[in-house]
Amino acid sequence: MTINERIKQLRQELNLSQAKFAKEISISNGYIAGIELGKRNVNDRIVKLICIAFNVREKWLKTGEGSIFEEQANQLSELATSTFKELKPEYQEYILKQIDQLLDIQHREKGK
Structure with missing residues (x-):
C-alpha cells in the first residue's frame, strides 16, 4: 500500500469527505483527490499536517507500520x-x- 492509499484509507476511516479532510489540513479538494488517485506526490508538509490534524503516527503514514493513531x-x-x-x-x-x-x-x- 502506498502513502497515497493510506491517506485515502485514513480519510475513509475518519468518515470524512475529501472536502472536509482537505479543509482540516488547509489544502484544496482537488489536491487531496489527486493524492488519492496517485497523481500527486505527498510532501513532508502534508505528512506533518495530517499527523497533527488527525493524531496520526508519521511512521504509519509513511510506511504502513504500526498503529494508525498517536497517543x-x-x-x-x-x-x-x-x-x-x-x-x-x-x-x-x-x-x-x-x-x-x-x-x-x-x-x-x-x-x-
Missing part, C-alpha cells in the same frame, strides 16, 4: 516542539522561563 501526549508534545522551534530566540527564552515558573508552582502544590 494524545505525543501529539501535544510534537505540536509544542514544532511551535517552539518557529519562535524567535528571545521568545523561546521567555517560554522556557514560564515553564520553569510553572514547574516551581507544580512542585509547591505537590508539597502541600
Whole structure:
C-alpha cells in the first residue's frame, strides 16, 4: 500500500469527505483527490499536517507500520516542539522561563 492509499484509507476511516479532510489540513479538494488517485506526490508538509490534524503516527503514514493513531501526549508534545522551534530566540527564552515558573508552582502544590 502506498502513502497515497493510506491517506485515502485514513480519510475513509475518519468518515470524512475529501472536502472536509482537505479543509482540516488547509489544502484544496482537488489536491487531496489527486493524492488519492496517485497523481500527486505527498510532501513532508502534508505528512506533518495530517499527523497533527488527525493524531496520526508519521511512521504509519509513511510506511504502513504500526498503529494508525498517536497517543494524545505525543501529539501535544510534537505540536509544542514544532511551535517552539518557529519562535524567535528571545521568545523561546521567555517560554522556557514560564515553564520553569510553572514547574516551581507544580512542585509547591505537590508539597502541600
